[in-house]
Amino acid sequence: MTDTQFLALPDGTSIAYTHLPGREPGILFCSGFNSNMQGTKALALQQWARDEGRQFTRFDYFGHGQSSGRVEQGCIGRWRDDTLAVLDRVASGKQLIVGSSMGGWLMLLVALVRPERVCGLLGLAAAPDFTQRLSASLSVAQRAQLADDGYADLPNCYDDGEPYRIGQHLLEEGATHLLLGERIPVNLPVRLIQGQRDEDVPWQLALELAGQLSSSDVEVQLVKAGDHRLSAPQDLQRMFTAAAQLLTC
Secondary structure, three states: OOOOEEEEOOOOOEEEEEEEOOEEEEEEEEOOOOOOOOOHHHHHHHHHHHHHOEEEEEEOOOOOOOOOOOHHHOOHHHHHHHHHHHHHHOOOOOEEEEEEOHHHHHHHHHHHHOHHHEEEEEEEOOOOOHHHHHHHHOOHHHHHHHHHHOEEEEOOOOOOOOOEEEEHHHHHHHHHHOOOOOOEOOOOOEEEEEEOOOOOOOOHHHHHHHHHEOOOOEEEEEEOOOOOOOOOHHHHHHHHHHHHHHOOO
């Protein structure tokens, strides 16, 4: 088992991560909102990378998992910077960035800042601009809680999931990182895998994102029976296949 390490940041906080040395390009896994690096996809991809002798890095954003802070104190810009810190100080060489849900937004933001470090992008139910859609979907009671407390508790769509908390700052700051309203100048190979039974990210969003990317090397794979997690054995195999393809581009 790869040991968890901690990356100290200038503000006194720390980011939990695990790093598997191996050949390059490596793989950098970016998990979703309110998730962590212990998820099924992250662990499965790490084992696949180990079997391939491939470098692999996974980590927890600020407020997630074993990292410092609370999730409601975080925001898109902060989590993008966490990802950049891991890319710059832990991973080496070019990386295939794999982004799950919110991680699919962050992988795009990172590719815009460090295109020379990225060999490709693999989005799994990628959710760019999700704060905009989330804000529009809030109920009257949730908006009142945001106004009164600075945060709101939202129900989890999964039976085994606890309610999760969002902060007002997340919604306001997220508006400064929106991508879908104009051309996205990412000129890298991109693969997007999207479930059509996803209750969090509409499958049409994958097509919209593909259309906005500058790259001509973009493919979308729609999974009719796939949900947001995309963690069934057949979904994991799709992830492995797409990763193998992108690592040879």
